[in-house]
Amino acid sequence: MTTYTGNCFCGAVEFDVTGEQIAAGYCHCRDCAHWGASPVSAYAIFPAGSGAVTKGADNIATYNKTPHVNRKHCTKCGGHVFNELPEAGLEEVFPDTAPDLPFEPQIHIH
DSSP: OOEEEEEOSSSSOEEEEESOOSEEEEEOOHHHHHHHTSSOEEEEEEETTOEEEEEOGGGEEEEOSSTTOEEEEETTTOOEEEEEETTTTEEEEOGGGSTTSOOOOOEEEO
């Protein structure tokens, strides 16, 4: 299995995600756009449990606007780390946080 390493904007939080992506895409929904301060959010989807924080777990905070998404971010820089989608049994990894992660989007969510 392949492991990809990523980190938040300042590097205080590091993580690995191991395994194969289920899919990749862009989300245009209002919540993702607002949270990311961008008209679109890029993501790669993995099965729940694929990600593991390897450094700085005490620097991670979670924001839950809805019960559908646990948005993880660094408390030092505010940088996104990953999202958990507990109802779906999935995790979303942001491609730019893990530079070696292949990103070939197939999905657009509006």
